[in-house]
Amino acid sequence: MENKKTAIIGGGNLGGAIADGLLESGFLQPSQLILTRRNAGALSRFSEKGVHTTSDNLQAIQAAEVIVVALKPYNVREVLQELKAAFRPDKQLLISVVTGVPMEELEKIAGEGMPVFRAMPNTAIAIRESVTCICHKNATGQQVAYVSEMFGQLGVAVPIDEKLMDASTVLGACGIAYALRFIRASIQGGIEIGFDVRTANLIAAQTVKGAAELLIRGNRHPEEEIDKVTTPKGCTIAGLNEMEHQGFSSSLIKGITVSYNKIKE
Ligand SMILES: NC(=O)C1=CN([C@@H]2O[C@H](COP(=O)(O)OP(=O)(O)OC[C@H]3O[C@@H](n4cnc5c(N)ncnc54)[C@H](OP(=O)(O)O)[C@@H]3O)[C@@H](O)[C@H]2O)C=CC1
Numbered sequence: 151m152e153n154k155k156t157a158i159i160g161g162g163n164l165g166g167a168i169a170d171g172l173l174e175s176g177f178l179q180p181s182q183l184i185l186t187r188r189n190a191g192a193l194s195r196f197s198e199k200g201v202h203t204t205s206d207n208l209q210a211i212q213a214a215e216v217i218v219v220a221l222k223p224y225n226v227r228e229v230l231q232e233l234k235a236a237f238r239p240d241k242q243l244l245i246s247v248v249t250g251v252p253m254e255e256l257e258k259i260a261g262e263g264m265p266v267f268r269a270m271p272n273t274a275i276a277i278r279e280s281v282t283c284i285c286h287k288n289a290t291g292q293q294v295a296y297v298s299e300m301f302g303q304l305g306v307a308v309p310i311d312e313k314l315m316d317a318s319t320v321l322g323a324c325g326i327a328y329a330l331r332f333i334r335a336s337i338q339g340g341i342e343i344g345f346d347v348r349t350a351n352l353i354a355a356q357t358v359k360g361a362a363e364l365l366i367r368g369n370r371h372p373e374e375e376i377d378k379v380t381t382p383k384g385c386t387i388a389g390l391n392e393m394e395h396q397g398f399s400s401s402l403i404k405g406i407t408v409s410y411n412k413i414k415e
């Protein structure tokens with residue numbers, strides 16, 4: 151499959167991370183990528199690699215077959231409306247990673263029949279370890295295969311219905327922050343029991359990585375693996391039960407639902 155010239159509109163935290171992943175994977179050569187933001191000077195680390203960086207969205211869209219929109223939800227409509235005339239539904243496809251903007255609305259802006267995708271990656275896309283949930287409208291089988299391959303090169307691509315897009319935002323995209331907060335708390339505890347911060351960081355992060363790999367490689371539920379760790383009358387179950395008495399699982403579940411309801415607002 152020939153890889154297509156791609157414009158990322160909005161080279162911020164996520165847009166930049168997608169660009170990093172695309173370049174690191176070799177899915178795109180620097181010359182096949184255009185990255186925009188108003189402050190184009192902030193994209194110098196990409197221009198130094200040969201990526202075309204600019205604040206001119208119109209020029210970027212006109213030059214690209216694949217357009218990735220990574221703008222904030224509050225200005226995406228206004229910015230895309232201004233570019234409305236530049237979209238070519240017969241030659242391009244649009245991928246939005248913007249939270250909470252439905253495909254129907256994106257199609258209205260980009261033109262009837264525009265192949266539209268919503269993708270929900272997380273910032274681990276920069277190191278090709280994202281989970282990216284994807285849905286689509288008006289796309290051909292070839293276009294679906296292309297976009298799945300693109301995000302598959304940057305981690306794991308999961309096809310979902312659009313109605314689950316907000317839920318995937320919370321579990322996958324926000325989830326990075328939740329997992330990191332777990333690690334931070336573990337580091338804080340690790341320091342209390344004697345480690346220096348660097349060693350605690352390494353132990354906590356590698357332990358989370360190992361736990362995740364046990365589930366992914368073994369296709370298992372966490373409790374199966376927890377049972378193997380909890381020696382009767384041992385220290386693991388004592389700690390786990392205390393965490394639950396303090397509301398550990400409950401606070402995560404409540405946080406996830408609050409985050410979800412915030413998107414619905
Ligand atoms: N961060 C994350 O982990 C995730 C974010 N998302 C979604 O991705 C989107 C982007 O989020 P995030 O990367 O965090 O936000 P950022 O604010 O980091 O990135 C948005 C970028 O858009 C640029 N921008 C603003 N206006 C324009 C314009 N008119 N033309 C071109 N570029 C413009 C801004 O740069 P400048 O001001 O220089 O123009 C900024 O760099 C959001 O919709 C968010 O919901 C989804 C999943 C995960």
Ligand SMILES: O=C(O)[C@@H]1CCC=N1
Pocket residue numbers: 249319323324
């Ligand atoms: O916090 C946010 O609203 C965005 C969406 C997912 C990650 N960051």
